[in-house]
Amino acid sequence: MKKSSAALRYLLCAATGVALFSCKKKDAPSDPVTPDNNQYVNDWIYQSMKSDYFWTDKLPASPDRSQDPETFFYGLLNRPDDRFSWIVPDYRTLVSSLNGVVKEAGYSVTLFLFDQSKLGAQIQYVKRSSPAEAAGLKRGDVFWAINGKEYTYASGADVDVFLSALEQNHTLRISKIIPGADGRDSSTAPGNPIQLTVQEYAENPVYLDSVYEINGKKIGYFMYNFFTPDKGDSSLLYDNQMDAVFGRFKAKGITDLVLDLRYNPGGDSRSMLNLGSNIIKGFSPGKVFYRREYNKAIEDEIVKDYGADFLVEKFTPKSNNIGNQLQHFVVLTSSTTASASELLVNGLRPYMQVYLIGDTTYGKNVGSWTIYARNDRRNSWGLQPIVTKAFNSEGNSDYTNGFPPQQVLKEGFRMGVLGDVKEPMLYAALTHILGVAPARMAQVQAPARSTLRKVGASQQRRAYANQLIEQKPGQ
Known part of the structure; x- marks a missing residue:
């Protein structure tokens, strides 16, 4: 596909998925984006959206381009039809994790509420040859705090805070679920602290x-x-x-x-x-x-x-x-x-x-190009505007x-x-x-008669979540 700007890379995320239009040139480092650079970045965002957005005819004619790029981008979206487009400040973070290679301890969790507003986590599965496996974590294990700190829940942002804490070196105290004779579940007292070190880990799907x-x-x-x-x-x-x-x-x-x-x-x-x-x-x-x-x-x-x-x-x-x-x-x-x-x-x-x-x-039956500018020191942002639908x-x-x-x-x-x-x-x-x-x-x-109110899961933090990565024809 021809583009008038510097070479771009596309990742078709259709929830259907995402298409990866690969480019083999080495990236040049990007300078930090500063407030006085907003106009430059926002001009690029608007041009990209005008060209590729599925609802290009719904874009506002004269948006305020002095806003920070994230605010500017979300202000362009065609709500409520578009609940999926998003933006990241550094496209390299996204690209590096599309193949499941990320820094983690090697386990996946479901998040749930307890005591009405506190977050707990239960391990879905432990990844092989990971720090979590070496530490003895098991599917079904539960923990109520990270590094001894409890987390409260009011919105999805709190789920992200909890999950991001698991992406750093951390300590857990594990509880086990005990089925009760009355059909309700309880848990053991938290065990001894288990220290988990994150590492660059390639998960095998x-x-x-x-x-x-x-x-x-x-x-x-x-x-x-x-x-x-x-x-x-x-x-x-x-x-x-x-x-x-x-x-x-x-x-x-x-x-x-x-x-x-x-x-x-x-x-x-x-x-x-x-x-x-x-x-x-x-x-x-x-x-x-x-x-x-x-x-x-x-x-x-x-x-x-x-x-x-x-x-x-x-x-x-x-x-x-x-x-x-x-x-x-x-x-x-x-x-x-x-x-x-x-x-x-x-x-x-x-x-x-x-x-x-x-x-x-x-x-999710719609998809997006992830668009970013190559070799542009003034612009490290990556976009994933909805551009496609699958049948x-x-x-x-x-x-x-x-x-x-x-x-x-x-x-x-x-x-x-x-x-x-x-x-x-x-x-x-x-x-x-x-x-x-x-x-x-x-x-x-x-x-069990016990209820489990789920509010999140590890999957939502993965770059490949809600994507379908495709290769550009001829490459």
């Missing part, structure tokens, strides 16, 4: 896979926690590992599949395409996965420069595709299942039954309120062990597939 042979069926289970092909080194390491999972499923002759996306907030379209192509039933080369739509000027420019095929993504042939042998396909979801995960569901539905168990998904092969894109599950099942304090057949969400999926509670299997633990 290929988290867990198993095959269960129950009542004459072979049921595959795959937990996949975000979309990226590799660490950003072009090795395709994670996509190759994904293919190996489906190779094992195919070799074992699975009859049914449970895909666990409850913690998957989105990511790279290449990996989403790879996953969908391993699952699609009745594959043929011309089958359309999804179609992109932009404002008319941008769409005309894309078609002129790259051809109409750029607007359409098709499934690709995969030797380990298992679609034709599947009798049931179940996806486990939560409120943080978003973007590329939702597009995967939407793109597969025209070709096969997709049964959802869990919570209503996040609900499946039947023209459907109606999931702005998320996909409601056919079977509602929200995680509570009694989380269970991931991959264990008694883990509540997996147990529900197995029961659906079998038509009855699995024989010769211990009964799943009774649900």
Whole structure:
């Protein structure tokens, strides 16, 4: 795509996702943006929005360009339709973490309220070969403070403060959940302090896979926690590992599949395409996965420069595709299942039954370019204005309120062990597939009467959240 300014890089975040228009030139350092530089930066913001914004005709004609860039940008947005566009002061921070390489201790949490206004956290899963694993943290562990400090909750900003504290070296005192005879849960007293050091850590999204042979069926289970092909080194390491999972499923002759996306907030379209192509039933080369739509000027420019095929993504042939042998396909979801995960569901539905168990998904069917100026010492800002919308092969894109599950099942304090057949969400999926509670299997633990008011999760702090990263044609 031609641009009149210095070379720009684009990341298409459609919640459908995000498109990465890569550039190999080395960045020059940017000088700090000062108040007297606001006019310069805001002129660039307005020009970018005027060119690419999905609602370009709704932009104010004469905004106050003396404001700080963040205030200026949010004042341009077409509310209430646009609840997703955002801006960052340093684009390099965003780009460096798109492949899951960030500084962290290596665990993911759900945040909840206790004592009406205080924040607590429960560990969703511990990442392998991480400081958290070495320290002995476990799924289901609870903590009520960080470095001995409790946090109160009044808005989403307080969630960000809590989560940002976990991105620095910190100390936790862990409690365990104790199921009560009355159906309510309690917790142990906090244990001894555990010191956790953050490090640059590359999370592997290929988290867990198993095959269960129950009542004459072979049921595959795959937990996949975000979309990226590799660490950003072009090795395709994670996509190759994904293919190996489906190779094992195919070799074992699975009859049914449970895909666990409850913690998957989105990511790279290449990996989403790879996953969908391993699952699609009745594959043929011309089958359309999804179609992109932009404002008319941008769409005309894309078609002129790259051809109409750029607007359409098709499934690709995969030797380990298992679609034709599947009798049931179940996806486990939560409120943080978003973007590329939702597009995967939407793109597969025209070709096969997709049964959802869990919570209503996040609900984002629009996308944005992340735009930034290269080699501009006066401007380090990065934009992600909404510029696109995604439709499946039947023209459907109606999931702005998320996909409601056919079977509602929200995680509570009694989380269970991931991959264990008694883990509540997996147990529900197995029961659906079998038509009855699995024989010769211990009964799943009774649900607690305790309520859990969730207010946030680690996924919202990840750069790949609500994104679908795509590569520019020809690169």
